Amino acid sequence: MRAVETSPGETGPVRLQHLVDGRWRDGAGAAYTDVNPARPSRSVAAGTEASAEDAVAAVAAARRAAPGWSGTPYHERAAVLVRAAALVEAAAERWGAELAAEEGKTRPEGVGEVRRAAEILRYCAGEADREAGEVYASPRRGERILVTRRPVGVVLVVTPFNFPIAIPAWKIAPALVHGNTVVWKPASTVPLLAVRLASALHDAGLPPGVLNLVVAGGRTGGALVHHPGVDAVTFTGSTAVGRAIAASCAARGVPVQAEMGGKNAAVVLADADLDLAAEQVLLGAFRSTGQKCTATSRLVVERAVADEFVAEIARRADALVVGDPLVDGVQMGPLVSAAAAEAVGAGVTAAVRQGARPRTTREHLPGGDLAEGFFAPPAVLELDSTDPVIWREELFGPVLAVVRAADPATAFALAADSAYGLAAAVFTTDLGAALDAVDTLDVGVLHVNSETAGADPHVPFGGAKHSGYGPKEQGRASREFFTHTTTVYLRGR
Ligand code: UN1
Numbered sequence: 469m470r471a472v473e474t475s476p477g478e479t480g481p482v483r484l485q486h487l488v489d490g491r492w493r494d495g496a497g498a499a500y501t502d503v504n505p506a507r508p509s510r511s512v513a514a515g516t517e518a519s520a521e522d523a524v525a526a527v528a529a530a531r532r533a534a535p536g537w538s539g540t541p542y543h544e545r546a547a548v549l550v551r552a553a554a555l556v557e558a559a560a561e562r563w564g565a566e567l568a569a570e571e572g573k574t575r576p577e578g579v580g581e582v583r584r585a586a587e588i589l590r591y592c593a594g595e596a597d598r599e600a601g602e603v604y605a606s607p608r609r610g611e612r613i614l615v616t617r618r619p620v621g622v623v624l625v626v627t628p629f630n631f632p633i634a635i636p637a638w639k640i641a642p643a644l645v646h647g648n649t650v651v652w653k654p655a656s657t658v659p660l661l662a663v664r665l666a667s668a669l670h671d672a673g674l675p676p677g678v679l680n681l682v683v684a685g686g687r688t689g690g691a692l693v694h695h696p697g698v699d700a701v702t703f704t705g706s707t708a709v710g711r712a713i714a715a716s717c718a719a720r721g722v723p724v725q726a727e728m729g730g731k732n733a734a735v736v737l738a739d740a741d742l743d744l745a746a747e748q749v750l751l752g753a754f755r756s757t758g759q760k761c762t763a764t765s766r767l768v769v770e771r772a773v774a775d776e777f778v779a780e781i782a783r784r785a786d787a788l789v790v791g792d793p794l795v796d797g798v799q800m801g802p803l804v805s806a807a808a809a810e811a812v813g814a815g816v817t818a819a820v821r822q823g824a825r826p827r828t829t830r831e832h833l834p835g836g837d838l839a840e841g842f843f844a845p846p847a848v849l850e851l852d853s854t855d856p857v858i859w860r861e862e863l864f865g866p867v868l869a870v871v872r873a874a875d876p877a878t879a880f881a882l883a884a885d886s887a888y889g890l891a892a893a894v895f896t897t898d899l900g901a902a903l904d905a906v907d908t909l910d911v912g913v914l915h916v917n918s919e920t921a922g923a924d925p926h927v928p929f930g931g932a933k934h935s936g937y938g939p940k941e942q943g944r945a946s947r948e949f950f951t952h953t954t955t956v957y958l959r960g961r
Contacts, residue, residue: 482512482513482514482660483513483514483515484502484513484514484515484659484660484663484683485515485663486518486522486526486680486681486682486683487666487667487670487679487680487681488522488525488526488529488680488681488682489525489526489529489532489533489676489677489680490529490670490674490675490676490677491676493522494515494516495515495516495517495518495519495522495682495683495684496516496518496519496521496522497516497517497518497519497522497684497685497688498516498517499514499515499516499517500514500515500516500517500656501513501514502514502515502570502657502658502659502660504569504570505571505572505801505802505803505804505805505841505842506569506572506791506792506793506794506801506802506838506841506842506843507792507837507838507840507841508806508840508841508842509840512566512569512570512660513570513659513660513663515659515683517656517683517684517685517688518682518683518684518688519684519688520688520691522682522684523651523653523682523684523688523691523692523695524695526651526680526681526682527622527651527680527692527695527697527698528697529676529677529680530622530649530650530651530677530678530680530697531622531649531697532677533649533675533676533677533678534619534621534622534648534649536675537644537647537648537649537675537678538618538619538647538648540647542595542596542600542645542647543596545596545644545645545647546592546593546594546595546596546597546645547593547673548644548669548672548673548674549589549590549592549593549641549644549645549669549672550589550590550593551672551673552589552668552669552671552672553586553587553589553590553593554586555668555671555672556582556585556586556589556633556637556664556665556668557582557583557586559582559664559668560579560582560583560586561579563578563582563633563661563664564576564578564579564580564581564582564583565578565579565794566578566660566661566664567579567581567582567632567633567658567661568793568794568801569793569794570632570657570658570660570661571629571630571632571657571658571661571804572757572759572793572801572802572803572804572842573755573756573757573759573793573801574793574798574799574800574801575793575794575796577755577756577793578793581631581632581633581634582633584634584637584925585633585634585636585637585665587925588634588637588638588641588925588942589637589641591641591925591926592638592641592642592644592645592925592946593641593645595642595645595646595947596645598944600616600617601614601615601616601617601953602614602615603615606957608959610959610960610961611957611958611959612958613955613956613957613958614955614956614958615953615954615955615956616953616954616956617646617947617951617952617953617954618647618951618952618953618954619646619647619648619950619951620648620699620700620723620949620950620951620952621648621649621699621700622648622649622650622651622697622698622699622700623643623648623649623650623651623698623699623700623701623702623950624650624651624652624653624692624693624695624698624700624701624702625639625640625643625650625651625652625653625702626653626689626692626693626701626702626703626704626705626713627639627652627653627654627655627662627704627705628655628704628705629655629657629658629759629804630756630759630760630761630804631760632654632655632658632660632661632662633661633662633664633665635704636652636654636662636665637665638925638929638941638942638946639702639704639941640652640665640669640679642942642946642947642949642950643702643950644669644674644678644679646947646950646951647951648700648950649677649678649679649680650678650679650680651680651682651692651698652666652679652680652681652682653682653683653684653688653689653692654681654683655705656683656684656685657804657805659683662681662683663681666679666681693713693716693717694716694720696720698722699722699723700717700722700723700724700725700949700950701713701717701722701723701724701725702724702725702726702941702949703724703725703726703727704726704727704728704761705727705728706728706729706862707728707729707862707888707934707935710726710727710728710937711726711728711937713726714726714937714938723938723949724937724938725937725938725939725941725949726936726937726938727761727929727930727931727935727936727941728761728931728934728935728936728937729761729862729888729890729934729935730761730762730763730765730862730888730890730891730931730935731765731766731859731860731861731862731886731887731888732752732762732763732764732765732766732888732890732891732892732893732911732920733764733766733767733768733882733883733886733892733893733920734748734749734752734764734766734767734768734892734893734894734895734919734920735768735873735876735879735880735882735883735892735893735894735895735896735905736749736767736768736769736770736773736777736895737770737876737879737894737895737896737898737901738770738772738773739896739897739898739901740773740895740896740897740917741895741897741917742773742776742777742780744895744917745777745895745917746777746780746781746784748893748895748917748918748919749764749767749781749868749893749895749919750781750784750785750788751919751921752764752893752919752920752921753765753767753785753846753848753866753867753868754785754788754799754800754846754866754868755800755921756921757800757801757802757803757844757865757866758846758863758864758865758866758867759803759804759808759864759865760921761862761890761931761935762890762891762913762920762921762922762923763864763920763921764868764893764919764920764921765862765863765867765868765869766859766868766869766870766871766883766886767781767868767869767870767871768870768871768872768873768879768882768883769870769871769872769873769879770872770873770874770875770876770879771872771873771874774872778827778848778850778870779827781827781848781868781870782827782828782829782848785828785830785846785847785848785868786828786829786830786846788800788846790830790833790834790843790845790846791834791838792834792838792841800846800866802841802842802843802844803842803843803844803865804842805842806842808842808864808865809842809843809844809865811863811864811865812844812863812864812865812866812867813844815857815858815861815863815865815867816844816847816849816858816863816867818856818857818858819849819851819856819857819858819867819869820849822855822856822857822858823851823852823853823855823856824849824850824851824856824858824869825849825850825851825852826847826848826849827848827849827850827870828845828846828847828848830845830846831845833845844865844866844867845866846866846867847866847867847868848868848870849867849868849869849870850870850871851869851870851871853871854871854882854885856869859871860886860887862888876896876901876904877904880904880905880908880909881908883908883909884908884909884910886933887933887934888931888933888934888935889910889911889912889931889932889933889934889935889936890911890912890913890930890931890932890935890936891911891912891913891914891915891920891921891931892905892909892911892913892914892915892920893914893915893916893917893918893919893920894909894914894915894916894917895917896916896917902916910932910933911931911932912928912929912930912931912932912935912936912940913929913931923942924942924943925942925943926942926943926944927942927943928940928941928942928943928944928945929941929942929943929945930945
């Protein structure tokens with residue numbers, strides 16, 4: 469989809485189009501509007517969804533473009549990413565505000581995310597300058613053994629709503645630089661930022677068909693996953709959908725990378741810098757309205773400091789400014805949709821029924837012209853046991869479940885008590901305790917004295933246990949998914 473700008477002075481939603489075979493076009497599916505979750509009566513953008521035929525046309529275009537793109541030198545592919553990075557960077561303020569209006573995170577977070585996407589594009593462009601394989605000695609005279617890399621082909625990229633430009637960038641940029649062509653299906657709640665990224669790549673000079681964008685519902689997404697023209701699927705989203713995608717990819721014998729849920733714990737030990745820990749736990753739990761798979765949704769506090777620390781976290785959560793994410797000073801916006809707000813409300817109600825004690829006291833959500841917005845209050849719930857469902861299941865909202873632990877070993881055991889294994893944070897000034905955490909916590913990302921969320925472009929990202937399936941993302945790890953190796957036994961004669 470492309471965003472056709474309204475002329476100056478004109479108000480109303482931006483008109484969206486899809487990108488297929490290098491051309492922007494309307495979808496043949498149903499009409500839909502992309503609403504502002506803080507003010508749902510206002511639409512941010514509108515268009516028609518891609519139909520099944522549009523999606524099939526996108527796969528066909530990606531297939532046709534594949535030989536030409538995989539045969540293009542790495543440095544030429546990288547140059548497109550460098551030009552796209554400059555376009556994204558230049559638009560960061562405007563697109564960041566659009567992101568906030570479309571998704572609900574605050575404007576500074578939105579602008580930061582757009583800049584992060586530019587950084588990711590630049591990092592991936594650098595792949596052209598990094599080593600491109602391995603050389604081994606041969607047991608035979610006159611021979612070397614090379615391990616070279618090839619693209620996997622046509623990659624289906626399925627992205628979630630919560631990072632509308634950063635996650636797509638960290639899937640699409642490595643796919644492209646390593647010579648794959650792409651069909652991208654973003655979450656249908658955030659088509660505008662998808663259009664922005666696709667237009668930057670298109671305007672930077674991608675040949676037709678190398679990147680195709682189709683905005684559609686889950687049914688068309690499912691059809692794409694099963695399409696025989698798709699050679700690999702990379703997905704970020706819920707564990708249930710990720711597993712279904714992984715199962716259908718396994719049945720077709722195509723590689724899949726699925727980044728899924730999390731139930732990430734922060735452990736605060738008695739020797740921690742409590743002020744730093746409070747600041748970081750708060751950011752981890754409530755930034756982006758808790759809608760990150762890396763968000764801090766569990767807190768384990770060592771008993772000796774628990775009274776003081778939990779009271780402080782609750783006080784700070786109650787003091788958070790909740791409102792329109794476009795307004796300066798607002799610290800937390802709405803959830804992405806009415807369904808998300810209902811699910812979070814229901815999760816909190818169920819937890820309280822199961823014995824959780826609310827430590828936050830906020831009763832009123834933004835009113836006035838924000839009364840219809842999809843807001844949920846930041847909530848800190850203390851548990852006397854780990855029985856409540858909220859300790860185990862991801863809620864994807866601004867809710868922090870807290871338990872107390874008698875000592876560091878018990879605290880780590882409680883943090884490790886999860887089917888998920890994405891991220892964890894440990895707050896301590898004791899190096900030995902930090903090293904114990906490294907040894908004990910089976911997670912893909914571990915933070916010592918910083919919050920659970922965050923992922924730099926040059927290092928691996930992804931989860932253990934139910935959080936991740938397939939190779940890690942970002943950094944050099946992304947090659948493991950977007951290429952496969954050919955071992956070349958090379959003799960001169
Ligand atoms: C971050 O913590 O900055 O969907 C990135 C998610 C993760 C990305 C988190 N895949 O929230």
